[in-house]
Amino acid sequence: MPELPEVEVITRELRSMFKGKRIKEVLVYAERVIRGVSKDEFVKELTGKRVIEVIRKGKAILFNVEDLWLIIHLKINGQIYISESKPPWSMIKFRFEGEKRCLYLCDFRGLVEIRLSKDPYKETFLAKMGPDALSEEFTFEYFYSKIKDSRSKIKSLIMDQGFIAGIGNIYAAESLFRAKIRPDRIAKSLSEEEAKKLYVAIKDVLQDSICYGAAVKKYFVDGKDRGDFSDKFLVYNREGQPCRICGEKIVKITLSGRGTYFCPVCQV
């Protein structure tokens, strides 16, 4: 669920609601989602501090709270709810000054991660992260320089967060379909022209999804309707259904242990 577009939509919402606000209360229901510090230290470090900015890099949400950064990774099923009452599977609650509704971090699987850092780009997983797929640093030159030498399958490569940050299983499938490239192609077998098509497709599909409100409607409950990009998927989760371009049945294979969907006619 939460890949770059979903996390971007959520981050924008969090920024508009909580930027400039002071954290009044932090309540931890599930200690194990906190990494690196104890629960008591976590609460003590955050309580009373003001949110300076809320940004995203790749699939991570970063709250700058004065001298500190709070980093949230939603993993597979993590959800953020803005609510007056406690939703199911709440792991942590944040209450802000002058705001009735609290921020709840929820996950029925409990795989979400939250951590603190003074310098996240040096101290955390962000240090190993490649350029964000929608950032200026993610240039075609950078993209192609890696592709032309890599023996990995192209889908695995574009999902490698150390190479490009933000693409998960869904948008990997969708961008490869748009670029008409099979997911199991070895990266270095792509022509420069194919790589260019894929580069453009990645930026386009992520941007389109964000414009449509991404696929977060049923996960992010704040009373607002924001569409659902999952209606727009061309191959993801469409095994056996007709390709929207040529009518051929969409095929599902397993690649690096992940379900992988493509059109055997359109994608070469």
Next chain:
DNA sequence: CGGGGCTCCTGTGCGC
């Protein structure tokens, strides 16, 4: 260097 398998968890959906 690439990839397979296992791990953290639990809910859903499909096939028998």
Next chain:
DNA sequence: TGCGCACAGGAGCCCC
């Protein structure tokens, strides 16, 4: 109808 077993959008780790 009910049960049991993959499988699930992430990612770190170990191992070959």
